Amino acid sequence: MGKTYKIAVIPGDGTGPEVVDEGRKVLEAASAKFGIGLQMTDFDYGGDRYLRTGEVLPDHAADELRKFDAIYLGAIGHPGVTPGILEKGILLRLRFELDQYINLRPVRLYPGIETPLKDKGPKEIDYVVVRENTGGIYTGTGGISMKGTPHEVAVQSMVYNRYQVERCLRYAFEYARKFGKKARGVGDANTLGLVGKTNVLTYVFDLWERAFHEIGQRDYPDVKREYYHVDATCMWMVKSPEWFDVLVTSNMFGDIITDLGAITQGGMGIAAGGNINPEGVSMFEPIGGSAPKYTGMNIINPLAAICSAAMMLEALGEIPAAQAVENAVKEITATKIKSLSAGKMGYSTSEVGDMVARRV
Ligand code: IPM
Numbered sequence: 001m002g003k004t005y006k007i008a009v010i011p012g013d014g015t016g017p018e019v020v021d022e023g024r025k026v027l028e029a030a031s032a033k034f035g036i037g038l039q040m041t042d043f044d045y046g047g048d049r050y051l052r053t054g055e056v057l058p059d060h061a062a063d064e065l066r067k068f069d070a071i072y073l074g075a076i077g078h079p080g081v082t083p084g085i086l087e088k089g090i091l092l093r094l095r096f097e098l099d100q101y102i103n104l105r106p107v108r109l110y111p112g113i114e115t116p117l118k119d120k121g122p123k124e125i126d127y128v129v130v131r132e133n134t135g136g137i138y139t140g141t142g143g144i145s146m147k148g149t150p151h152e153v154a155v156q157s158m159v160y161n162r163y164q165v166e167r168c169l170r171y172a173f174e175y176a177r178k179f180g181k182k183a184r185g186v187g188d189a190n191t192l193g194l195v196g197k198t199n200v201l202t203y204v205f206d207l208w209e210r211a212f213h214e215i216g217q218r219d220y221p222d223v224k225r226e227y228y229h230v231d232a233t234c235m236w237m238v239k240s241p242e243w244f245d246v247l248v249t250s251n252m253f254g255d256i257i258t259d260l261g262a263i264t265q266g267g268m269g270i271a272a273g274g275n276i277n278p279e280g281v282s283m284f285e286p287i288g289g290s291a292p293k294y295t296g297m298n299i300i301n302p303l304a305a306i307c308s309a310a311m312m313l314e315a316l317g318e319i320p321a322a323q324a325v326e327n328a329v330k331e332i333t334a335t336k337i338k339s340l341s342a343g344k345m346g347y348s349t350s351e352v353g354d355m356v357a358r359r360v
């Protein structure tokens, strides 16, 4: 038996618990095959707990979770709770308190999956977005004054300091060096593209752009640097996704472009992500929501959750196990799954989990 990892599992709301069960199944298969010890502990954070107890997240939650090697999250979002309370009170709070300053979101089309992009396939849709995850407009200063009057003022500022920008860029450069297209043998360069808006947000993205070139020139001369405006990036994500390798961007821009990316890779049913603290505990989650209307029906697609589990294995350093899970997913998307949509996969949620686990 190799190393034993302590995993905190937050199944969460809606269909979260169902997809997490399938992820668990696949993790257990990988654990048996590769001799990895996994010790999973469940936490009931989510909408039901909030409605029952009135508490969104206990104050000791982050300290508790820090004792684990990784966190595996299903979904947060409950139809009985005002939007924002759980998202900000659980998901964002954990990202911030655990200082998960990177949100890693691969945009990868698996074989056999339909993309809305004409004439594009797995070869063209194959890049990664490194989203800054603890700063910017998500945590900047703000407030409302004179609320409810005709003179009401609302401010929400995009705030970045050099430290936040630099640590995110360094992670992205390292990532491009290790996992860029050249490193993976599918291109002739490892390229990091900075996505910004230097033509309008001339303070914040001036900081990002200067730091990008300074760090790149000095410490990562082997990584090719590109700069793209965020609006143009959206256009090219649709028209020429093959141009991209690794992209790095601010919190809000990353949030927006990764939903666009997700739909080009077949939708939320397959899009996985990791909230990463390279020096601490990271949290892996499918990037789609809790899809409450499908709860308990055993028809939701668990592949995004399974791919998030693969990302977790990779982050823990269990590379062969991570690859085995990803390959198993590719095999069933290529040969089995009809559609990624709930109820149209041709299989139930648990059957999809079984098929992946068996192939691992
Ligand atoms: C995401 C989500 C979250 C975000 C919400 C639910 C707070 O949209 O993970 O992309 O904006 O980061």
Ligand code: MN
Residues within 6 Å of the ligand: 255, 256, 259
């Ligand atoms: Mn989002």
